Amino acid sequence: MPDSTFLDSTELVLNMGPQHPSTHGVLRVILKLDGEKVMGTSCVIGYLHRGVEKIAENRTWAQFNPYVDRMDYVAAVSNGLGYCLAVEKLLGVEAPPRAQAVRVILTELNRIASHLVWLGTHALDIGAITPVFYCFREREEALNIFEKYCGARLTTHAFRIGGLLYETYDGFEREVKAFCKMFPPKVDEYEELLTNNRIWAGRLKNVGVLTADECKEYGVTGPVLRAAGVKWDLRKAQPYSGYEKYDFEIPTRENGDTYDRYIVRMREMRQAVRIIEQAVEGMPEGPIMGKVPKVIKPPVGEAYVSIEAPKGELGYYVVSDGSVQPYRVRVRPPSFVNLQALDRMVRGGLVADVVAVIGTLDIVLGEVDR
Amino acid sequence: MVKLLRKIFLVDLFTGLMVTFRNQRPKYIYTEQYPGERPKVAERYRGAPRLNINPENGETLCISCNLCALACPEGLIVVTSERNEQTKRKDLTTFTYDTSRCMFCGLCEDACPVDALELTQDFELATYTREGQIWDRQMLEEGPRPTPYKC
Numbered sequence: 001m002p003d004s005t006f007l008d009s010t011e012l013v014l015n016m017g018p019q020h021p022s023t024h025g026v027l028r029v030i031l032k033l034d035g036e037k038v039m040g041t042s043c044v045i046g047y048l049h050r051g052v053e054k055i056a057e058n059r060t061w062a063q064f065n066p067y068v069d070r071m072d073y074v075a076a077v078s079n080g081l082g083y084c085l086a087v088e089k090l091l092g093v094e095a096p097p098r099a100q101a102v103r104v105i106l107t108e109l110n111r112i113a114s115h116l117v118w119l120g121t122h123a124l125d126i127g128a129i130t131p132v133f134y135c136f137r138e139r140e141e142a143l144n145i146f147e148k149y150c151g152a153r154l155t156t157h158a159f160r161i162g163g164l165l166y167e168t169y170d171g172f173e174r175e176v177k178a179f180c181k182m183f184p185p186k187v188d189e190y191e192e193l194l195t196n197n198r199i200w201a202g203r204l205k206n207v208g209v210l211t212a213d214e215c216k217e218y219g220v221t222g223p224v225l226r227a228a229g230v231k232w233d234l235r236k237a238q239p240y241s242g243y244e245k246y247d248f249e250i251p252t253r254e255n256g257d258t259y260d261r262y263i264v265r266m267r268e269m270r271q272a273v274r275i276i277e278q279a280v281e282g283m284p285e286g287p288i289m290g291k292v293p294k295v296i297k298p299p300v301g302e303a304y305v306s307i308e309a310p311k312g313e314l315g316y317y318v319v320s321d322g323s324v325q326p327y328r329v330r331v332r333p334p335s336f337v338n339l340q341a342l343d344r345m346v347r348g349g350l351v352a353d354v355v356a357v358i359g360t361l362d363i364v365l366g367e368v369d370r
Numbered sequence: 371m372v373k374l375l376r377k378i379f380l381v382d383l384f385t386g387l388m389v390t391f392r393n394q395r396p397k398y399i400y401t402e403q404y405p406g407e408r409p410k411v412a413e414r415y416r417g418a419p420r421l422n423i424n425p426e427n428g429e430t431l432c433i434s435c436n437l438c439a440l441a442c443p444e445g446l447i448v449v450t451s452e453r454n455e456q457t458k459r460k461d462l463t464t465f466t467y468d469t470s471r472c473m474f475c476g477l478c479e480d481a482c483p484v485d486a487l488e489l490t491q492d493f494e495l496a497t498y499t500r501e502g503q504i505w506d507r508q509m510l511e512e513g514p515r516p517t518p519y520k521c
Contacts, residue, residue, distance in 0.1 A: 063477065066443060066473055066475035070473075151489075
């Protein structure tokens with residue numbers, strides 16, 4: 001932020017956060033305001049820094065697995081999947097088909113749960129209170145499935161390197177199918193509340209526009225990129241964990257404003273239900289754990305695996321020096337990269353739009369700061 | 371005329387109330403009356419640790435192999451043992467488990483070869499002191515003792 005404009009006496013510097021509720025955690029945004037107009041922003045991050053990447057260097061490969069859940073704690077299952085896939089690539093093993101199907105079911109359920117948290121809190125920021133209760137009601141169903149499957153609701157530690165530890169519980173398929181049946185009408189319910197709501201559209205349309213070129217410039221991924229009209233989804237582009245077997249669409253929109261991102265995420269939830277239905281329908285029998293030695297000692301080398309997390313491209317770069325501990329684990333978090341576009345999106349807008357844009361970026365500060 | 375009648379008989383109000391009462395069915399109530407009504411946690415829930423004992427003779431199942439301590443990412447389990455001269459086996463002397471640093475990942479439970487250490491469905495772990503968070507062998511075997519409140 002250049003200081004020269006401070007000479008103008010009408011400008012005001014305002015701190016938003018780190019305790020501001022609509023910054024979704026401990027994000028501090030320094031706003032430079034001219035009246036209601038935002039002239040520039042700068043983000044101060046690191047309030048939730050726990051040094052996860054450094055912790056990895058002092059843990060064994062398997063021991064680091066629970067820590068990745070604590071980065072994006074809203075979508076812990078996706079984090080675990082990314083890390084497990086990266087280490088599996090280093091080891092040269094692949095999870096058995098049944099494990100892959102269960103992984104897909106759980107990650108897609110987690111995508112729904114994550115989008116529901118996003119929708120609830122985003123609508124709450126904008127001023128609609130009802131959706132948050134509706135969303136958390138359905139999220140509860142998804143979290144119950146996690147709890148029954150792996151014993152935890154949020155920081156799940158659901159997957160292990162090489163496959164799964166837990167076999168599905170009795171009634172897993174029935175409950176997942178019941179969720180798939182129950183959920184699409186609920187999405188209709190949310191859309192009924194919001195999509196054609198004049199206040200909702202008025203607050204979101206043409207707010208925080210990010211065009212396709214700008215998205216690529218900033219490296220923004222996920223629904224933000226797709227709302228700008230780029231058909232890029234890692235589940236289609238580089239299929240992992242058996243995603244090539246499932247038939248689903250990549251929802252895209254053209255304008256790249258906050259309203260389009262809302263529409264894209266709503267459609268993504270419906271597509272996630274489609275994937276779950278297919279996965280649970282053709283769930284193969286067989287082992288759930290691949291051939292992984294008891295003490296995981298990957299050969300010297302490095303691997304990068306990126307997956308489509310609910311918030312965008314989540315990448316893990318792991319380096320092994322042949323010992324029981326990782327030499328280096330680098331995480332490419334979607335929230336951190338997406339947050340960099342905040343300044344571009346809010347500049348010239350109003351203060352109230354900053355809240356809308358932070359909400360639509362769907363950041364989790366645990367992942368931004370790591 | 372119809373409009374006026376609607377107003378007099380409060381039709382809109384009752385339509386609204388009907389929606390409210392439709393959602394009052396016990397099936398739709400999600401709030402748990404917590405202390406009175408215990409939430410039913412899942413079977414695989416990872417909560418308070420427990421060191422299992424053999425119910426027949428009251429001896430511990432733990433064989434002091436130290437695998438849980440090695441598996442723990444936080445290194446919060448400390449197992450000490452001494453060699454029994456007669457049976458040539460290791461006898462467990464102390465077992466401490468620091469729940470204040472535990473993140474309930476379940477790796478210790480997975481590592482245990484004899485199912486001695488287990489994470490139970492008990493989820494109430496609050497204590498009045500920090501020291502109370504460190505569970506010793508007796509506490510792990512019998513469950514936590516209620517801590518008297520000191521002024």
